[in-house]
Every structure is written in C-alpha cells, then in structure tokens.
Amino acid sequence: MARYTGPSCRLCRRENTELFLKGERCYTDKCAIKRRNYPPGQHGQGRSKTSDYGVQLREKQKVRRIYGILENQFRGYFERADRLKGVTGENLLFLLERRLDNIAYRLGFASSRIEARQLVRHGHFTLNGKKVTIPSIQVKAGDVMELREKSRKVACINESLEAVVRRGIPQWLELDKGAYKGVVKTLPVREDITMPIQEQLIVELYSK
Numbered sequence: 269m270a271r272y273t274g275p276s277c278r279l280c281r282r283e284n285t286e287l288f289l290k291g292e293r294c295y296t297d298k299c300a301i302k303r304r305n306y307p308p309g310q311h312g313q314g315r316s317k318t319s320d321y322g323v324q325l326r327e328k329q330k331v332r333r334i335y336g337i338l339e340n341q342f343r344g345y346f347e348r349a350d351r352l353k354g355v356t357g358e359n360l361l362f363l364l365e366r367r368l369d370n371i372a373y374r375l376g377f378a379s380s381r382i383e384a385r386q387l388v389r390h391g392h393f394t395l396n397g398k399k400v401t402i403p404s405i406q407v408k409a410g411d412v413m414e415l416r417e418k419s420r421k422v423a424c425i426n427e428s429l430e431a432v433v434r435r436g437i438p439q440w441l442e443l444d445k446g447a448y449k450g451v452v453k454t455l456p457v458r459e460d461i462t463m464p465i466q467e468q469l470i471v472e473l474y475s476k
Contacts, residue, residue, distance in 0.1 A: 324473035327466055334463060335364045336381050341404075346474050357467030358458050365456045368395065369403035371413055375443050375450035376432025377425055392419040407452050415448035 318326070332342045349359035364370065369385040372393065378384035385403045387393065393400055394414050395407070407413070419425065429445055437443050438460045442451045 321473070321476075324469045327469040328473050331361075331364070331465055331467070331470060334381075334465075335367070335370065336385060337364070343474070346470070357471045360470065361458070361461050361465065361467055362456055363406065365461060366406045366408075367403060368393075368400060368405040368407060368413070371407055371441070371450065371452065374438055374441055375413065376429050376435065376437065376445075377415060377448075377450075379424070379428045379431065383424065383428075387419075387425070392416055392422070392425070409452055409454050411452045413450045413452075420448055 328342075332339065337345070345363050346356075346360055349363055350356045352359045365374075369381055369388050372378050372384035372388060373381045377393075378387055388403045389401055391399055391401050392415060394416060395405065396412055397414075399416070415425065429448075432443070438456065440452065440454045440456045440460055442453050444450070
C-alpha cells in the first residue's frame with residue numbers, strides 16, 4: 269500500500285495545526301509548529317488568498333493526515349458515513365475514531381497513531397481474546413482490547429503508558445494499566461473528539 273514517508277512535521281506545518289504525528293516530541297519546544305509557524309516550501313511565508321474550495325480541501329487533508337488514511341480509503345469512509353442515519357460529518361468522525369489503531373493510541377499503548385498502526389499490524393494486541401492484525405477493524409461498545417503477554421515488556425509501549433496522563437483518555441474508553449487492557453465503554457460522541465475539526469467543510473467538499 270502507498271504511504272507517506274516524508275517528514276511528519278512538514279504535514280503539521282502545511283495544515284497549520286498540531287497533528288500529533290510524532291508522539292511526545294509534539295508536546296515539547298521541538299515541535300515544528302512552535303518553531304516555524306508557517307507552511308513549508310519556498311513560498312511558505314508569502315501571503316496567499318485561499319478560496320472556499322481551498323479551505324474545504326485543507327480541512328479534508330488535515331483529518332486524513334490526523335488518522336493516517338489514504339484518499340481512496342478516506343472517501344470510502346465518507347460514503348459509508350453518508351449511508352448511515354444521523355449527521356454525515358459526525359458519522360465520518362465516529363467511524364475514524366472507532367478504528368482499532370486509533371483505540372490503541374487513545375488508550376496510551378502508543379505515542380502516535382502511526383506507531384499504534386505498526387503495533388497492531390505486528391500482532392501485539394488481542395480483541396475480545398483473539399489476536400488481531402488489521403488496524404481498520406471497527407470496535408463496538410463492550411469490546412476489550414488487551415496487550416499480549418509477550419509484548420508487555422516492549423519499552424516503547426510502557427513509555428507510552430507512563431506518558432498517557434499528558435494526553436488523557438477519552439470518557440468512552442477505560443484503561444486498566446496494570447492488566448494492559450482497555451475497554452470500549454460506549455461509542456464516542458462529538459464532544460469526545462477534541463481536535464479542531466470542522467467536519468461540515470469535508471461534507472461540502474465531497475458534495476460538489
């Protein structure tokens with residue numbers, strides 16, 4: 269599968285917001301947004317006018333990069349959200365939040381979603397007692413995600429769990445740090461998604 273392999277901080281600067289793609293580094297003074305708060309490239313500091321389409325495109329790109337989703341996959345999520353009952357934009361965010369790799373990140377098993385996706389692919393977790401290796405699995409209320417016994421001494425996982433206090437754990441999830449286990453108490457609601465996202469702009473973009 270194609271994937272972006274360039275500098276992560278470049279993406280944050282392009283979207284002019286912290287996407288938290290590099291874990292703990294994003295909370296320090298080394299964060300690229302804090303040091304160079306302008307778009308990358310030769311003309312990054314120049315003045316530019318953005319059209320309505322440009323604003324909508326940037327919002328879509330921002331959300332896609334936050335969750336690490338490729339364009340075709342992201343459009344698939346949108347089409348699925350559009351078929352569900354309720355507000356399409358909110359449905360889209362709920363589908364993205366319920367991804368297994370996002371759950372691993374939210375519970376603190378990884379310092380970034382990129383790291384969480386890698387851990388899932390390498391088989392470090394079980395879901396309801398069964399080994400899983402697919403990051404895009406959609407969790408349900410009552411699901412139990414647990415770190416496998418052989419993975420509990422992995423240094424990066426334990427470091428992330430120690431630092432999870434900085435991020436906080438959403439109310440719809442529950443972490444038992446001692447047992448390396450997390451529970452999906454309920455499905456997320458819009459108030460649980462605290463990133464600065466204007467999902468209606470994405471709906472307007474795809475509705476053209």
